[in-house]
Amino acid sequence: MRTHHVHVGDNLDILPTLDGPFDLIYLDPPYNTGGRVVTGYNDRFEDWTGFMAPRLAHLPRLLAEHGIVIASIDDRECHHLRVLLDDVLGARNHIGTVVWDGSTLNSSRLLSVSHDYLILYAKNHAALKTAGTTWRQPRPDAEAMLDAAARSWRHAHGDRAVAQQHFRAWLAPRRSTLPRGLIEYDRIDDTGTLYRVGDPGAPSVQASRSFRHLTHPTTGRPCPVPKRGWRMNDASMDRMLADGLIEFGPDHTTQPKLKRRLVDNATAVPRSVFRQEREGARHLAGIDGVGEFPFPKDHTVLARWFTTVTGPNARILDPFLGSGTSIEVAMALNAADGGTRTVTGIALDEGGIIENVLVPRLRYCEATYREQVSWGAVGAGPRDVELRRRHTTAA
Ligand SMILES: C[S@@+](CC[C@H](N)C(=O)[O-])C[C@H]1O[C@@H](n2cnc3c(N)ncnc32)[C@H](O)[C@@H]1O
Known part of the structure; x- marks a missing residue:
């Protein structure tokens, strides 16, 4: 049975223990809304770039030669993240920045912001061109x-x-x-x-x-x-x-x-702007026993981009796993196309996310798609062992 891996802890501690190569690294860090948007986890950083930089430093080592990075972010930190990613991956490897026009998140009087970004980098943009890689949607x-x-x-x-x-x-x-x-x-x-x-x-x-x-x-x-x-x-x-x-x-x-x-x-090279209502929260709320998690990413949007930039056997790393959307996406895609995608995710134990959201969601995914999740497969600490026990017992 195919196994996905979840590591519980700060990704700063766990990233150095991982071995690549990963074909796709999906980054969905805290957006640093500073309370502008209410989240169930800490989303206020004095020094957001200082928080991100040492984590992003691991990307080059963990990415496969034809690997891709997709980073979700909003207007507030987009330009900072671009600069950080240019530093670690090289500006020449920036493939482009996609605008996702969804529903509005705030009630500002001056500008009703309705979009997010997906920033796309390659480990080696030139190698993709030489290989004749084409993306279609x-x-x-x-x-x-x-x-x-x-x-x-x-x-x-x-x-x-x-x-x-x-x-x-x-x-x-x-x-x-x-x-x-x-x-x-x-x-x-x-x-x-x-x-x-x-x-x-x-x-x-x-x-x-x-x-x-x-x-x-x-x-x-x-x-x-x-x-x-x-x-x-x-x-x-x-x-x-x-x-x-x-x-x-x-x-x-x-x-x-x-x-x-x-x-x-009926397919075309993807365009850099797309419109799709945000459905992630509604989808998550529809899974029995899953607690509240504000703004999980949309599984359909991730599925579309994961399949655009990688093949059916992709090894995926998600250092900001949150509610576990990337794992559900990989399992659902495997079930649909017979692929062997695996996700390695890192989840910080804050705000009760793991117990109230991640564990019940992944239990639901395991039962639905008949793939399994192993907790803390590398460098398992006592907390991982305890979670694994609870996860197995509850199932
Ligand atoms: C924007 S959310 C990710 C949402 C996720 N993509 C989903 O669909 O559910 C950011 C997540 O990063 C987590 N996080 C924050 N700092 C972290 C760290 N140092 N290591 C691992 N996760 C972290 C937060 O707890 C939060 O769950």
Whole structure:
């Protein structure tokens, strides 16, 4: 059974005892709101950068060569954290800073702040480029279109023309708001697949391109070939024909077109701003026996970014574990995609978080996802042993 590790204590003491490498280090430190936002743990620091610097100093040693750091932070300390991370990881390794526009947290009279940041660093940005690493995320607008097309297909009971008409009626009022590249996907084929047609001609004359005459499936006569040949070579043409990705016209006088399925283009390189209501607290409150923890991170947001920047077998370190969101995310993702992600988390025993929130949450996760948590696996102290005993007894 897969095991995640929780160390109880100050991460300043525990980080030096850990061995890497980790593929992802997720940092969600206290934001230093100083009482502006009420938290269940100490969130007021005279010298926040002085608190963070010695902890961040461990990152380079613990990160894998292709490792990534994601740090959650708000407006107050964002620029300080950037400077600290530039110091330990190098400014050249800053990939970018993502703005998460959620719901407002305060009732200020001058500015209603609704966003947080996710600061992204690589251990070695240049190595990611050399390896040709690309990040993709599902496009919510494309997913909405795919859902609508599926509904149209069900409504039409296999009649392609009815499905297409039904889908276009859904699309019509959305044409002005959806991106232009997406609204071209307005055809549904005999299998219910949403697609658009594309120009099949090669942009310039290239010897490797196919000049093959395609036989029309109904008339049995050869169709016209684009002047500069097809976009693809003979082997790709064979593959596309076999996959049904060539669309023939009503007869052989029309040039066949390329079929582009939306499902193959439903992801994009992530954008640096996204909007999503904060749902973490509601989710946590829905787990039986879990006490209050203000502002846990959203499991859906973490899941999206964890899967964007790492693979299904990622080793993840969370030095500010809090209510344990990262462990639940890893377990849920493993259950969904068969991955083997493991999380090593460090939790400070303050404000009753461990007993009232972390232990019951992880118990729920173990039962739901059939993975386990070991407490204080490295350098276990008496407190870890006691927690492990209580955790096991309660289960
Ligand atoms: C912003 S919260 C993290 C929330 C967490 N990501 C979640 O979703 O529940 C910051 C957490 O860091 C913890 N913390 C503060 N100082 C710490 C330290 N020195 N070592 C370990 N954890 C610490 C706090 O107790 C708090 O739970």
